[in-house]
Every structure is written in structure tokens, then in C-alpha cells.
Amino acid sequence: MTSKHQLAYASFSIYQDAEPSEFWTRYFAVAPDSAGVKGERFITPSGRMSAGVRRIGVWSVSSKAAVMSDELTPHLRYLVERLALPRADLPELLRQTNARMRFFCYWSNETGDRVPDVPDDIRALMEAMGGTIEIDEYR
Structure with missing residues (x-):
């Protein structure tokens, strides 16, 4: 069976050092796809152990395996x-933990004719909660 390479997917991440990743797992009641603590080594996307250590703690959930689009x-x-989302208490939690949150979007555009589709309501949701949306476009 061959698998088709997805041309798009997204992740939601929180970056901070104040709370262990389990804090965010309990808060969202969702197991992360990736999590780590500042100062620890990690497995790279190629499956190797990193040469360096994490510069900041991270908790992240991805859509890659769950959504085929x-x-x-x-x-x-x-x-x-x-x-x-949205969660009324999340902006205050981010402030208290000096955290940043974002949607990180992978966007393959080898043909150069694809335009990323981020709905206005999701842009407004992230802005209202103090987060960002970043698109990493590959050509």
C-alpha cells in the first residue's frame, strides 16, 4: 500500500518553561503528539537523538495523522x-506561565499555485486568545 504525501497539516503548540507538559495534558484532556522539557535532548524528525537540548518546553498536538486533506x-x-477552543481562561494561563501558543501550518506548494486557506473565524479566535498562526510554505 502506498501513502500519498499530504500537502497540508497543522499543529497547535504551547511553548513555556513554568509548567511540566502534564499540566497542559490535564488542562486540555488530550495527550500530546510531542512534548518536552527545556534542557532535555529529543528525537529529531529523522529519528535521531538531538545533538543539543531543548531551549524551551513544548506541548503540541498535530492533525497530520487524524485529518486527510x-x-x-x-x-x-x-x-x-x-x-x-476558545477557552476563556487560556489567555490568563498563558500570561501566568509566560507561555506562547500557535497554530503551525505545513503547506506544500510545489506547483506555486496553491493559496493557504485559514478561515477568518480561526484567525480571530487565535488573535483573541493571544496566539499566532504561522504557515511554513514549501516550494
Whole structure:
């Protein structure tokens, strides 16, 4: 069986050092796809142990395995639903823990004719909660 390379997916990440990753797992009631503590080595995407250590703690959930779409909208909506966003108390938690949060979007555009689709309501949701949306476009 061959697998088709997805042209889009997204992740939701929180970066901070104040709380262990288990704090965010309990808060969202979702197991992360990736988590780590500042100062620890980690497994790289190629499957090797990192030469250096994490510069900041991270807790992250991805849509890659759960959503089969070459558009961003289904991936972002999946993450919003899975994490029950928006959450009224999340901006204050981010402030208290000196954390940053973002949607990180992978966007393959080898042909150069694809335009990333991020719905206005999701842009507004992240802005209201103090987060960002970043798109990493590959050509």
C-alpha cells in the first residue's frame, strides 16, 4: 500500500518553561503528539537523538495523522474542536506561565499555485486568545 504525501497539516503548540507538559495534558484532556522539557535532548524528525537540548518546553498536538486533506481548514477545525477552543481562561494561563501558543501550518506548494486557506473565524479566535498562526510554505 502506498501513502500519498499530504500537502497540508497543522499543529497547535504551547511553548513555556513554568509548567511540566502534564499540566497542559490535564488542562486540555488530550495527550500530546510531542512534548518536552527545556534542557532535555529529543528525537529529531529523522529519528535521531538531538545533538543539543531543548531551549524551551513544548506541548503540541498535530492533525497530520487524524485529518486527510490537502487544505488547512479541516486540519485547523479539527484542532479547534479537539482542544475545545476558545477557552476563556487560556489567555490568563498563558500570561501566568509566560507561555506562547500557535497554530503551525505545513503547506506544500510545489506547483506555486496553491493559496493557504485559514478561515477568518480561526484567525480571530487565535488573535483573541493571544496566539499566532504561522504557515511554513514549501516550494
